[in-house]
Amino acid sequence: MTSETRQVRLANRPMGMPDEATWSLATEELPSITEGQLLVKVDYISIDPAMRGWLNDVRSYLPPVQIGEVMRSLDIATVVGSAHPDFAVGDVVSGMFGVTQYAVCDGADAQKVDVATAPAPTWLGTLGIPGMTAYFGLLDVGKLKAGETVVVSAAAGAVGSAVGQIAKARGATVVGIAGGPDKCRMLTDELGFDAAVDYRNENVLRRLREVVPDGMDVYFDNVGGDTLDAALANLRHGARVVICGGISAYNEEKLPPGPSRYMSLLVFRASMTGFVVFDYAERYAEATEQISAWLADGLMQAREQIVEGGVEKFGECLNMLFTGAGTGTGTGTGKLILAV
């Protein structure tokens, strides 16, 4: 049984985009497992926009990662040693094991993953936190009703692609905003979106006016910035703006200006609501069951882009999220995952 693990630690808090100085690669001795513990081998690491926020020393929904700590991540792993009665060697589990090859954890911190229902990477994507985020954000926070119009930004990403597909499964008209013609074509041709807006090559505010001339009922925002303003100019009476993320600003050293059109909330009697998916943890089973059914019925497709290379590649892989390379190749859409 292995006794050491390579792992990525936070070396310096980044100003702007993380770079090589942000991370250090360390090799650590693993303790032996004691009663109730597991030794797990990490197979897949979830690469998330939220990770950027965890690097800042500010109050947020989770404490910041401290200098010298192993980078926080959600992983899929295989049990390679067990001193817990509920887990056997060979079980596949998910947990916050971090950016590491191996980890020792308490059984309470690992959840078994049903790889008969869906392949392991899908449990980090459509059936994982991004899928949960899309489901509760759209249906609970956004209060989507059948027949309504939904617009989602970062629509080719892990959350956005799930939002659009769930909205279609629930009978909505769906428009995705994404970067580049390949992603836009994929949204309409492969994932069933009604229309797509290419923010790199089109004026989003004007294009939205064309594709949703009566305005949108729900805007699901993953990006902030000018895209959020363009959406605010195209709301419908009583619209709900769901604030899920603001990736356009995650690497800014100062807070950029906020949405200058926020007074549209008054004109359209609209609301803008933020949420954090972890608040819905007690209802993940409900979402998992529904999304599994949609996947089985062909109403949703799970998409992952898996990057090979192990923990050494973590820094590079994370930055793919912010340059758009994460889903920019035409093949890759949906959840960005690092294979260990």
Add this chain to the structure above:
Amino acid sequence: MTSETRQVRLANRPMGMPDEATWSLATEELPSITEGQLLVKVDYISIDPAMRGWLNDVRSYLPPVQIGEVMRSLDIATVVGSAHPDFAVGDVVSGMFGVTQYAVCDGADAQKVDVATAPAPTWLGTLGIPGMTAYFGLLDVGKLKAGETVVVSAAAGAVGSAVGQIAKARGATVVGIAGGPDKCRMLTDELGFDAAVDYRNENVLRRLREVVPDGMDVYFDNVGGDTLDAALANLRHGARVVICGGISAYNEEKLPPGPSRYMSLLVFRASMTGFVVFDYAERYAEATEQISAWLADGLMQAREQIVEGGVEKFGECLNMLFTGAGTGTGTGTGKLILAV
């Protein structure tokens, strides 16, 4: 009976703060009243921040005032001629008669005002649109519950002073943000606010952290700008931000940057909702009854600042709203009214 009226018309759309070129004073012949019509003599003109928005040629909740039109306003007037069976000479009525000395209107466009319950000016303030705005914005949009903490900006103004007093009547802790020590003292010493923050002389973000260390449940915003950002940094989990107005930007030629801290909505699982009081017109009677009861019980005080001088003084009086002079004298707080 008079046959002509002096009135203020929109001559040029202002860039920035309205000035003398914005308005023209005209004298118009009045038509004779026909069956179902009234001739009214305007006594009091409501001076509202929303008026600035009506001068811009943009889509909003009411159409813009057109060049050459009489400036739109809500007035209290006395019936001086009636060809309508429900109205008698001497009745006091309210209606959108505009900035004019006299007007001819249909009976359907005039509502009788009960001057036995409260003096006429109060029907433009605490029992008028500002009171309705405070009541429905705080209780329906803001969903205030007893024991919660409310912060309101432009707290010495017509809406803000009503918001704070209604919140106190409903068992909340209330903090007002206003400009200058006189207004702040008036809020705490005369209107029963628990604390006041002077945005002219204090750092609002830091002072809010001191006076509401556990954050606020409801923020009722009348001003936008830095004050809104300061509030967003001091929310409590599940907070509701009510967007009633954004007076700090009403005279800006370009949209200023929006609230850079809007992502606080995510951190605090909070919402920001806009509303327009006219949507609650069918429930004005409920609010009028409740506010009248609070006035009678001494739980609320009606405050008006009445400026003498007639329609000629309209432009100057409107600008008092934006310079803070409207409630800046120490004597004046609450609703700004032009006496005709």
